[in-house]
Amino acid sequence: MEREKIIVIDFGGQYNQLIARRVRECNVYCEIYSYKTDIEKIKQLSPKGIILTGGPSSCYEENAATCSPDLFKLDIPVLGLCYGAQLMQLLLGGKVERATEREYGKTDINVDNSSALFAGVPEKTTCWMSHFDYISKIAPGFKVIATSANCPAAAVENPSEGLYGIQFHPEVLHTPEGTKMLYNFVRNICGCAGDWRMDSFVDESIERLRAHIGNGKVLCALSGGVDSSVAAVLLSRAVGKQLTCVFVDHGLLRKNEADEVEEIFGPAGSYDLNFVRVNAADRFYIKLAGVEEPEMKRKIIGEEFIRVFEEEAKKIGSVDFLVQGTIYPDVVESGLGGESAVIKSHHNVGGLPDYVDFKEIIEPLRNLFKDEVRKAGLELGIPEKLVFRQPFPGPGLGVRIIGDITAEKVRMVQDADAIYREEVDKAAAEYKNANGTEPDWMPNQYFAALTNMRSVGVMGDERTFDYAIALRAVKTIDFMTAESARIPWDVLDTVMSRIINEVRGVNRCLVDITSKPPGTIELE
Ligand code: XMP
Numbered sequence: 001m002e003r004e005k006i007i008v009i010d011f012g013g014q015y016n017q018l019i020a021r022r023v024r025e026c027n028v029y030c031e032i033y034s035y036k037t038d039i040e041k042i043k044q045l046s047p048k049g050i051i052l053t054g055g056p057s058s059c060y061e062e063n064a065a066t067c068s069p070d071l072f073k074l075d076i077p078v079l080g081l082c083y084g085a086q087l088m089q090l091l092l093g094g095k096v097e098r099a100t101e102r103e104y105g106k107t108d109i110n111v112d113n114s115s116a117l118f119a120g121v122p123e124k125t126t127c128w129m130s131h132f133d134y135i136s137k138i139a140p141g142f143k144v145i146a147t148s149a150n151c152p153a154a155a156v157e158n159p160s161e162g163l164y165g166i167q168f169h170p171e172v173l174h175t176p177e178g179t180k181m182l183y184n185f186v187r188n189i190c191g192c193a194g195d196w197r198m199d200s201f202v203d204e205s206i207e208r209l210r211a212h213i214g215n216g217k218v219l220c221a222l223s224g225g226v227d228s229s230v231a232a233v234l235l236s237r238a239v240g241k242q243l244t245c246v247f248v249d250h251g252l253l254r255k256n257e258a259d260e261v262e263e264i265f266g267p268a269g270s271y272d273l274n275f276v277r278v279n280a281a282d283r284f285y286i287k288l289a290g291v292e293e294p295e296m297k298r299k300i301i302g303e304e305f306i307r308v309f310e311e312e313a314k315k316i317g318s319v320d321f322l323v324q325g326t327i328y329p330d331v332v333e334s335g336l337g338g339e340s341a342v343i344k345s346h347h348n349v350g351g352l353p354d355y356v357d358f359k360e361i362i363e364p365l366r367n368l369f370k371d372e373v374r375k376a377g378l379e380l381g382i383p384e385k386l387v388f389r390q391p392f393p394g395p396g397l398g399v400r401i402i403g404d405i406t407a408e409k410v411r412m413v414q415d416a417d418a419i420y421r422e423e424v425d426k427a428a429a430e431y432k433n434a435n436g437t438e439p440d441w442m443p444n445q446y447f448a449a450l451t452n453m454r455s456v457g458v459m460g461d462e463r464t465f466d467y468a469i470a471l472r473a474v475k476t477i478d479f480m481t482a483e484s485a486r487i488p489w490d491v492l493d494t495v496m497s498r499i500i501n502e503v504r505g506v507n508r509c510l511v512d513i514t515s516k517p518p519g520t521i522e523l524e
Contacts, residue, residue, distance in 0.1 A: 004192050006030040007047040009037070011055030011065045011083050017329060019053055019081065019171045021369050022179055027194035028186045031367075032332055039068045049077045049190030052084025054169065058133050059087040060096055067091075077162035077190045079117075085165030086133055089156065092163075094139035103129045103150045106174055115145040115157055117164050119184050121177045127154075128174035131167060162189065198375040202234070205364055209238035212362075216320030218243045219358065221309055222275075223394065224253070224261035227325030227365060229386055230377045232265065234364050235323055236273040237380065244274040244319075246312045248305055251281025251407070252396030255414040264383060276316075280308045281407070288398070288405045294524040297405065301395040310356055318357040326363040327373055390445050391479065399524040403452035408505065409467075415503040416469045417448040420495050424473070427491045443485035446473035448499075449512075449523035457507035459500075466507035469499055474521055482521055484513040 006023050010016045010032050023030040030051075033042070042050070050071065057064040065083075069091045072078055080088040086096045107129040111118045127148075135153040138144060142163070146155035155166045164185065170178030186192050220232050222245040235243045245265060249258040258277070262268075266275045287300050313319070365373055377387040393399050400417075401409050424446055431439040449470045457464040471492065476482035496509040512523060 002046070003029050004048050004195060005045070006049045006051060006186050006190065006192065007042065007045055008032045008051045008053060009035050009042075009067060009071075009084070011035050011053050011057075011087070013054030013056065013081075013083060015169060015171050016053045017332060017369075019051060019182075020328075021371070022171045022182050023051070023186055024196060024369065024372065025179065026183045026186050026192075027196045028192040029196040029367075030186075035065045035067050039070055042071070043074065047076060048192050049079070049186055050074075051185075052078065052080040052087060054082035054084065054130075057083070058096075058098070059083060059090050060133075072161070072163055075162070077185070078164070079185045079189075080163075080165040081171070082131055082167060082169060085156070085167055086131075086135055088163065088165050089135045089139045089142070089153075092139035092142075094135060094142070095137035096133050097136040098132055099134045099150065101150070102132045103134075103148070104131075105129065107148050107151075107168065109146050109148045109151075109154050109168070111155065112145040115155075116159065116189050117155070117157060117166075117181055117184050118145060119188065121180055125177050126175070127168035127170070127178070128172045129168045135165075135167065164189070198372060198379050201368075201372075202237075202376055202379045205234055206238045209235060209362070209364060213239050213242065213321060216242065217316075217318075218321045218323060218362075219313055219316060219319040219356070220245045220323035222247045222261070222265060223325075224257060224386070225325070225392060226370075226377060226387060226389065227327055227373055228323075229265075229382055230373050230380065231323050231325045231364050232273065233271060233380045233382055234376070235362075236271045240272040241274060243323075244276060244316055246276045246278065246309055248278045248280055248308050248312075250284045250301060250305060250308075250396060250398075251410060252284065252301065252398045252405075254392065254397070255418040264386065270381075276312055278308055278312055280304075283308065285405065285407055285410075290404050292403050294399065297398050297524075298395050301398050305394075313356040320359050321362050322356060322358040322360075324361055324363045325365060327365050328367055328369050331366060390447075393522060399522045400447060400449040401452070402450065402523065409450055409452075412467060412503055412505050413448060413450040413469070416450075416499045416506060419498045419502060420448045420471055421446065423491055423495045423498065424487060427488065441486045441488065442475075443473035443487070444476050445479075445482075445521060446471075446485070446487075448472070451510065451523075455508055459507065464507045466505050468508040468510050469503070469506050470510045470512045470523055471495065472512045472521075472523055474516070476516070476521070479521065480516075482516040484515060 006028055008020050020030050020032050055065055090096050106126050109127050111121055113121050138153050138156050141158045142156045144153045145157050148154045151167055157164045170181040222228050222232050232245050262277055284304055287304050291297050374387050397413050428442050451468045451470050453468045454465055473485040473487050474482035475485045
């Protein structure tokens, strides 16, 4: 059965993935396509609705991103957002001009809630504006359904043709009624039933994988991260022992992490699969000895990982399928989906091995956003601790130790990091118990790193000359930009005193408050 879907046509705006995520929160499946996608292809996709995104250019300029005017004659409802709204107006006979001032930020608007797009939205509400251009004359057949002080046509509609345009951004959280507006569009105007749910995704995927794989042999590189874990469990549910998971402990995992992964997926765990753990720390440390340059370290770790994985794969012999934990943002960012191609700067450990003998790659999570992968993980009964674990880079602690890597330094950063995470989690849990919500300072990612700086200290009556640990904590939505999280001083104080008392070789703690940019999240 064809799944009902909405397609998001990407004009290069910054919130495009967010639009798709919000649509999926309405339980409607949607995919992102570049504005260059041929209209015939769009027809073949037979979407129940189309959303045109924002974009950086001005639609009246020569060579500006555009679409075929026939898009509006397909008898499929279209919603234009920001640039998308302006483009729709221009192509249908309206006018778009540069305003004297940019309208940016939270803005009060008045909406006509007799429009199906704004059903249930209060007449006075706020929204997030970000535009230079404005619709100065609306296209024939349209009427204005929202206004702001600076924007005579903050939203327009031609309901008999199923065409809607919104100048602001309903997809961002600063537009409190935005999700309702998108819900109204996809569920009421486009008539989507809302059949996109993770429980049915899991059931359907298992059936589909089972039918596709038959009696084939499947190999999966398991890292203990959310994506590869969910992919592995999905496959184990589908084909059981036909699946072998290879877990490489490169000696750069967090404290106890390798054992935790084995507990969940190994023979004592609750999954029906073949689990192979390779303890390869020594091999990695030998290869990394004396290497200080960060990119070089990443390369060595990545390559050695593939070599270890290949050796294990050879022992298993030829396999039919190799599983990859690719998720939808990877697909969009690698330029296969939308327009806003961001070149991924990190190559992941576990990139494609060259010499593994397999016939086909399967990517069971290819259409999911991260939050959907997590929901699927919960549906599959994967422990919450794993499902909600914070992001951890493929090269592991290799990107959290400045200078050369040794087993001794790995031990220091592992121990310090475990203390730091334990104390932050404890303080956050106490706050939540008392207040019912997470604290404002709760970081999205927090870890300890080893600075490689040694300095003088005193411990008891002894002079010490030991390492300094850096404590990093950031708040971020997309991990592309971040600001430092303001962890309470008394929590940091406890962390400092525990680390210096409990971690041999460390006599100083520093707090890294650098935002990204100019810093990066990792400390390498
Ligand atoms: P940076 O340090 O580039 O990190 O600001 C942004 C986010 O990406 C994570 N990160 C990685 N994730 N493989 C990954 O899967 C990597 O090589 C890698 N390097 C950084 C980092 O933890 C942060 O969440």
